[in-house]
Amino acid sequence: MRPMVEVESLAASFGESAGLSDISFSVGAGELLVLLGPSGAGKTTLLRTIAGFVAATSGHVRIAERDVTCLPPEKRAAVYLHQSPVLFPHLSVAENVAFPLRLRHVVGNRRSERVAELLESMQILELADRLPRTLSGGQRNRVSLARALAASPMVLLLDEPFSGLDPGLRQDVREAIRIVQRTSAPATVVVTHDLDDAALLADRIGVLINGRLCQIGNPREVMTLPSSREIATLVGFTNTLSARADGIGNIETAIGKLRVCGGTVSGSGSLMFRTDGGRLTCDGEFRGRVTAVTTRPGSVTIRLHSAAGELELASESGRLPEPGDEVEFALHRERLVFFPGS
């Protein structure tokens, strides 16, 4: 895939945050990269540096093979959308969408046809004459995306588009982003905190920690084989056991001995797994006492006290244990990840 946006050895500082250092990646046309990272990791700064609102202190940003590092935002062909949709309050929905077309001197019927086409694609044609203040959050998001598409961007930068939205609206915005990908195929970079949104949308996921891009790969890679403890914690590896590996796949922990897949590392470290890395079973290798049972839509999490401390396991359907019950559990060795070092 031809890279539409290339970021090379990029560094930037902004406010009192740590800033970005030595960031390199590329995103192809029609590809969607999700940036994950804890708060203050530099995700928004990275997006704003690509967009041209934060000056890079070193490195390069190239869009469609053109170095745009020193160009102002309007000359980059990269549209940056803020966390909450920012519409022009003095313009109607149709005028908002027509804004980039006016700038490019698209006139008359061509302009109105294109506006109608974009509103239609976002399923908001009936809102054309409304003012932004009369729209709901989801509608505002759709108008914002339609307006971004009107600018025919080569790169679309979305800063936490799902933040503060209820589940219905999140689905709505995800659908709108898919429409954008389908109809215009820009290289898209999305910042989010939500693993579900990341997994549902991303072609690739990049993990940013302390201003550095620590891992980038397809969602399966990043979600199942995080390259560090911080990333594992970020992508939902909630269980950590102190462990010692022997270099041939055997790992000793406080709850007992385990065999892991492809373990060639030796020494002490941490064994981490998600809640789905283990299961309650009648003939499990390990024992624990249930301390809490949490029911969420579509899942139940059992918190239990083991010889290695507190662990959380997802429960499969069937009879649920009660707090205080003694239970046995097993761990899925292919879902365990060992990180050497303290």
Next chain:
Amino acid sequence: MRTTPIRWQSSLLLVLVLWTALPISVLVISSIGSGWFYPHLVPTSWSTAAWSELVSDRRLSRSLLTSLWLASLTGGIASIVGFEIGRRVSRTPVPLRYFALAAAFLPVAAPPLALGIGLQYFVLRAGLGGTLTGVWLAHSAVAIGYTTLYFIGVFAVFDRRVEEEARSLGASPLATLARVTLPLHRRQLAEALLLGFLVSWAQVPLTLLIGQGAVESLATSVMSYVHAGQDHLASVAGLLLALPGLVLMGVVGSSIRRFAVATV
């Protein structure tokens, strides 16, 4: 008793209304009445002669036109300059922003007489003493202070993400200003224009000092009529002087109501 606070509130409101409306009422009555001496509560006769004189008295109509020209130009320039300075100051980092604020506050805080003496030095050196241009420059110095302070407040709460969004969609800084920032501040620009207009409209000390008697505005005419004991003309000119202020009250009041409706 529960009615006591309400009675107090009504009484205080009445006092406030009388206190503010009485001077204007006196102007209205004395502009159309004559023979209004103690112990008469109202004038003994009524006439519109003073208003007719407004048209025939060339001095009064000339000073009215001078004031209109001066105040319009001052209001126009001060609103544009104040808008731009306010916009830039709001983006200036903090220590510098405080200096800019202090600079804008100076012509507002300093008494016009003191300011006039200072300005006189420069205006006379530039050969503009006793000219309309000199008076306009002096009025603008004060009016720009007011409008700058006003716009610093406006831009302190302005959501700059709107401008960023426009830039990101392809608008140059100039296009962003013309298509987004200015249209979004139409009401504030109109209010600043009126503010600048009023500052110039009611200005006496600066007009006297810089105009050196050669430039006569409506406000300085009122002073002359009062000194000359021409009460009717003083009242008519005084009413004209009060008119823009009353219009401003109406404009601000209606825009506040519109804003309240828009944000409900």
